[in-house]
Amino acid sequence: DVKVTQSSRYLVKRTGEKVFLECVQDMDHENMFWYRQDPGLGLRLIYFSYDVKMKEKGDIPEGYSVSREKKERFSLILESASTNQTSMYLCASQEGRSQYFGPGTRLLVL
């Protein structure tokens, strides 16, 4: 069974803090993605990766960076958290045409 896990379900951080969101998949997929979900805006792609140490900017990469040191792990980094980064963050891995999502991390930046 496909499994994508995210390190935290809920996080509360202060403005200016560095935030790490971890995602792990156990399906040996090459493609992994980070999205944020906001009401009325759907799923917006932040960054994605097609292989280890490879990364590509999505539609809204500003204020974020990523790391893919191992195939199964894709990390999203908020270098200096801001209140407009309060959101639901979703990680996904892809096989063929389908993406499999983790449970999401709800981040609140105060």
Add this chain to the structure above:
Amino acid sequence: DQQVKQNSPSLSVQEGRISILNCDYTNSMFDYFLWYKKYPAEGPTFLISISSIKDKNEDGRFTVFLNKSAKHLSLHIVPSQPGDSAVYFCAATRWEGNKLVFGAGTILRVKS
């Protein structure tokens, strides 16, 4: 530039009736379309998909219709059940392995 649009933010349907969720796209290069369902505090889960070489795909209570000339697809749920209440996202992609482009989502409420 929104390439995938779901123009209805929400839809309310009586239990047992049909739910029809709509999706429009602008990029004629899209050749594969997917529907995802999302409950609050959970990640989206894959529901059903359709290739551009077909105009219909059915899986139990769920059917997706594709009208390429109108660049329009719809998801039909028959009969609707209270457990179908969720956010439904339409997504499109151009070729295998490429990223998905998602719509804004439609909140479906099925009333019992």
